[in-house]
Amino acid sequence: MAPEGSVALVTGAGSGIGRAASLKLSQAGFKIVAVDFNSKTGEETLRLVRGQGGEGIFVQADVSKHEDVERYVKATVDTYGRIDAFFNNAGVLQKFSLLENIELSEFERIMGVNVRGVFLGLKHVLQVMNKQGFGSVINTASTAGIRAEHSMAVYTASKHAVIGLTKAAAIEYVRKGVRVNAICPGGVDTALTQAVPTMMQESGYMPEEFPNMRIGRFADPDELAEMVVFLASGKSSYMTGSIVAVDGGLTL
Incomplete structure (x- = not known):
């Protein structure tokens, strides 16, 4: 269990891994600050947290906007006075397309959420954690941050950037009591990924491993959430700058 009064801030908390992590972190004793662009799904996550006896608040925000991240x-900090764990998770998926056909607006949309959003979250949360002298950050990268994904050049670039930011932040804060790690999901059963097979078919490319994941199934969001709780806790106290693949062997 987390020490009494511990606070976890979760972006993209309205669905998928973000919702699962919010619930698991709450069960582990964290007070939850759930952040999402979608007020309806974010408020629903908060209701689920409270329904299992947890405590928290919801904040609507667009993570690509500086003022929203500051807010x-x-x-x-105004509500709870501290941030023990930050699950810097919000992200969007690219429309499948060959690089030459990707619109600039699509590039800017993906990079805005997946890179700018992660950067801004790190920038402002690390200020708080540095002053505190403690904290754990978990960024959501992807198997696309470890290898290239066909017809997903911008998404691949964005997740490589998340890994770069993770390592850079980890080395800068390694002696300040703040740990920064990243998880790399691969094939998780969420609303975001349920549309992927259709998108792949429309793009004309279907990776060999996609229909039959090496472990034989997609991950449940709870399985990723367990890793988030571990990285948020003192049980991972000697881990920083780690890029943890939770992918059922996809990148083997």
Whole structure:
């Protein structure tokens, strides 16, 4: 269990891994600050947290906007006075397309959420954690941050950037009591990924491993959430700058 009064800030908390992690972190004793662009799904996550006896607040925010990130961090500190764990998770998926056909607007959309959003979250939360002298950050990268994914050049680039930011932040704060790690999901059963097979078929490319994951199934979001709780806790106290593949062997 987390020490009494511990606070976890979760972006992309309205669905998928973010919702599962919010619930698992709450069960582990963290107070939850749930952040999402979608107020309806974010409020639903908060209701689920409270329904299992947990405590938390919801903050609507677009993580690609500087003022929104400042606002969700300020709301966390104003409400609870600290940030013990930050699951920097919000992200979007690219429309499948060959690189030459990707519109600039699509590039900017993906990079805005997946890179700018992660950067801004790190920038403002690390200020708080540095002053505290403690904290654990978990960024959501992807197997696309470890290898290239066909017809997903911008998404691949964005997740490589998340890994770069993770390692850079980890080395900068390694002696400041703040740990920064990343998880790399691969094939998780969420609303975001349920549309992937159709998108792949429309793009004309279907990776050999996609229909039959090496472990034989997609991950449940709870399986990723367990890793988030571990990285948020003192049980992972000697881990920083780690890029953890939770992918059922996809990248083997």
